[in-house]
Amino acid sequence: MATHVRTAEGSLDLPAILKDCLMTGLVVFALAAPIIGLRTIDTPGGLGIDYRFDDVAFAVLAGIVGRFLLNLYWAYGGRRRPKAKTEEIAGGRAGAFMKKVGLYGGPAAILFAIAMPMLPFADRYTLDVAILVLTYIMLGWGLNIVVGLAGLLDLGYVAFYAVGAYSYALIAAHFDWSFWVCLPLAGLFAAFFGVILGFPVLRLRGDYLAIVTLGFGEIIRVVLLNWYEFTGGPDGVSGVPRPSLFGLEFARSSSDGPTFHQFFGLEFSSLHRIVFLYYVILALALITNFVTLRLRKLPIGRAWEALREDEIACRSLGINPTNTKLTAFAIGAMFGGFAGSFFATRQGFISPESFTFIESAVILAIVVLGGMGSQIGVVIAAIFLIGGTEVFRDLEQYRMLAFGGAMVLIMIWKPRGLLAHREPTLRLPPSRKPEAAPLAGGAS
Amino acid sequence: MIGLFADPRVATAAAAADAALLSVEHLTMRFGGLVAIDDVSFHAARREITAIIGPNGAGKTTVFNCLTGFYKPTVGRLTLNREGTLFYLERMEDFRIAQEAHVARTFQNIRLFPAMSVLENLVVAQHNALMRASVMTFAGLFGLKRYRDAEKAAVEKARYWLERINLADRADWNAGNLPYGDQRRLEIARAMCTEPVLLCLDEPAAGLNPRESAELNELLRFIRDEHGIGVLLIEHDMSVVMEISDHVIVLDYGRKIADGSPEAVRSDPNVIKAYLGEDEADELPPEIVADLEQKTGGEA
Known part of the structure; x- marks a missing residue:
């Protein structure tokens, strides 16, 4: 036009x-x-x-x-059509703004999230939506390691979510182990599957990698659907046990000793369990965030980002691309597995239906919409995408239309995601001596 | 000139081992029917700048790609002598050559990490040392002192190189936003951060103005003299080659046609022929010349 x-x-x-x-x-x-x-x-x-x-x-x-x-x-006087923003210099005006957001916005959001269940508007429905949003925030943060940092486009992330969920459900069904024992196991299983996926795709990049990961996601789902003796096939696994707080169950009464409300002398309320689940997922998500933020500032995290920027240059600097890629896949998958076992314990029932490609697409949309590699961007995008579909529920059949329109608008307005700014992982500290002596030993 | 800050280990190793830093023997690289390098042998020494020159398509970059493991040579032995230990580069994977044999390289088309800051580019280059200090990430994850000290040392080394290439005031810029000449120098500094014993530079002066070229010469001399390493250089800019190299190797159509000091190479008739072409009459075999003369004579 x-x-x-x-x-x-x-x-x-x-x-x-x-x-x-x-x-x-x-x-x-x-x-x-x-x-x-x-x-x-x-x-x-x-x-x-x-x-x-x-x-x-x-x-x-x-x-x-x-x-x-x-x-x-x-x-007449109006602004021209927005153009794609060019690269910003790190530490420019956007950097100062982002620093402020990181300094005050992050802790404020965490405080709000901790206080949320105590606030007057927190009813059962609000908490359910909040748990859902937090699950997707955690998945987004997990996928952000693979896609945002290491630059490996993964369209089958839901496979690790499924592995985590089924690991917990099946271990609990067969061995009767508690959620807190199964949670790390589920993460390990998912990480193992991440490595299994990682090996054959080491040489692939971009579109080709996306296709193979997409296939991997479908393979996992189809196996879950057809291996009837082990996974229950389309019937799924039901009666997945609920998590307990140091052995205190969230039920009206229990044969294994006192329940949560009896122990604390409270009146029984089904809301207790929801609030507990809310804090579990909040803690899991925050762990994911802190580990990711920490890894980003470590050599492995910088190697991921370098791999995203230029793999050949990485090889020429002696960075082992195999190990670097596999750790990205494994750690990303591990957090997906944690989120999966949380999903299983919250639902109490899982079936392959919950792990379709659309889930992968939604998680990827959260990462891309938030701005690849941005942690706060993932939160905003998850609230918008997952919370938004709930808010727009009143619009009935126009819900998806409004939703799609909003996504198109964001991509026109911010083509590189909501928060595309990248903060360097370390800055040069001011030199102590103005005439620093040459580092003879360190630079031989 | 022996630098003040030279590592004594290098000197003793150089004295102990009579072998050159790098020796290339009978290197041949075929791509299907195309012979890109044909039986090339040469040596490169410590504390020397060895230039590889030749017309376009002579196989210079292919030699580099074989040396740094990006290609596996069809035939040949590439031996690197690092402090008395021999590394056979033709058997090693590309990242191991950088990691264990300590051969670093730069690229003809600059390959920085454009979205990362200048400082980060230099710290990523010290990945293996930092990875050891962070005990496969775990010590780093819990912020142990051992790792914090290693990171500080890495930043200080980066600062040393930033001051050397005059980029200390732009350490927090994105590398992709630097001017072209600065990117060239940053790539060399990044390669130096891996602590190489041999630095391979693929056309470092391409696209530089005369002032930047002069700065580059100074930087390369500094690296040779103060750090005592060998520099291997592909270059088209003769002002750079003739001024700073100690030893020049000329390739043409994949063959070595000259090898020696810059002065000797400059006056070598083979080299002049390769660069300027030659008189066509000399080239034609006598029977064809005779045939031609007969034809032209017959028609006249």
């Missing part, structure tokens, strides 16, 4: 605008004709089709008029 409608300061290029509007009308027509123009209705002989030409006409007209107004806005 025409991009320059304003020829000189203040003067309008009317034909270009009209052409632009006409193009918009055509696009709207192409979209609206099948979506709005056709409607299936029940007729005595089966399904019939109802045509709604007037609605299509309104849509096209609205598109043309809207585009015209937008053109006028661009032509």
Whole structure:
């Protein structure tokens, strides 16, 4: 479409605008004709089709008029269309702003998250949504290690989520071990599967890697679905035990000793268990965050980022690409496994249905939308994507439309993600002596 | 000139081992039917800058790729003598050559980590030393003193090189935002941070203006004299080659056609022929010349 409608300061290029509007009308027509123009209705002989030409006409007209107004806005004083931002110098204005966000925003958000269940609006529904959002934040942070830091595009992350969930559910079903014993085991299993996936894809990058990881995710799901004797197939695993607080169960009464409300002398409330689950996932997510932040400042984290930037340069500097990639896959998968076993214990029932490709896509969308490699970006994107779908629930059938539209707007406005700024992992401290003696020994 | 800060170990090793730092014997590299390097042998010594020159397509970069493990040579032995220990580079994987034999390289098209800061580029180069100090990440994860000290030392070494290449005031910039000449020098500094015994530079002066070229000469002389390592250099810029190299090797169509001091190479007729071409009449075999003369004579 025409991009320059304003020829000189203040003067309008009317034909270009009209052409632009006409193009918009055509696009709207192409979209609206099948979506709005056709409607299936029940007729005595089966399904019939109802045509709604007037609605299509309104849509096209609205598109043309809207585009015209937008053109006028661009032509008179308004801002030009946003352009993709160029690279920023680290430590510039954005850096100062991000430092403030990191300094005050992060701790404030954590305090709010800790206090959330005590606040008056925290009812069962709010807590459930919060637990869901936190699960996805944790998954996003886990995937951020693989995609954001190491730059390995993983479309099958849900496989590790599934491995974690099934590990816990099956170990608990067969050996009757508690959640707190199974949690690290589930993480280890998932990390093991991360290495299994990592080995064959070591040489692959970009699109090819994405396809193989996508296949890996599907393989895990199909195996879970068909290995009926072991996983229960499509029936799933039910009766997954609930977690306890140092042996105190969250139930009205228990045969194994006092329950949570009896021990603390409280009145029984089903909300206790929800609040407990909320704190469990909050702690797990925060551990993920702190470990990731710490790893980023260690040699292994810097090697991941260097690998994302240029693998050949990494090899020339003596960085072992195999180990570096496998640790990224394994650690990312481990956090996916933790989140998976939490998911299993919260639901009490798991089946392959919960681990479809769309889950991988949502987690990847959270990472990309938040800005690859940005921890706070993942939080904002998860709240927006997961919380947003819940908020938009009142819009009923237009929910996904509103949601998709919002995503498109964000990608136009911030093509590199909400918080694309990268803070260096270390800065040069001011030298102590102005004339530093040359480091003879260290630089031989 | 022996530098003040030279490592004594290198000197004793050099005295002990009569072998050169790097010896390349009968190196041949074939890509299918194409022979990119044909039976090339040469030596490179410590405290010397050895330049490899030759017209485009002579196989210079292929020699580098064989030396640094990015290609596996078809035939040949590449021996690196690091403090008396011999490394057969043709048998080693690329990252092991940098990690164990301590051969560092730069690239013709600069390969920095553009989205990382200048300082981070230099610290990533010290990955293996830091990895050992962090005991495979665990000591680092808990912030033990051992790791913190190693990181401080790494930053100080980076500072040393940043001051050497005049980038200390831009240490926190993204490497990708630096001007071209600074990126070239940063890549050399990054290679030096791996503590190499042999530094391979692939066209370091490409795209530099005369002032930057002069700075580069000074930096390379400093590396040779103060750090006592061998420098292997591919270069087209003759002002750089003739001014700083101690030893020049000329390749043409994958073969070595000259080897010696810059003065000797400059006046070598083979080299002049390779660079300037030659008189066509000399090239044609006598029977064809005779044939041609007969034809032109017949028509006339």
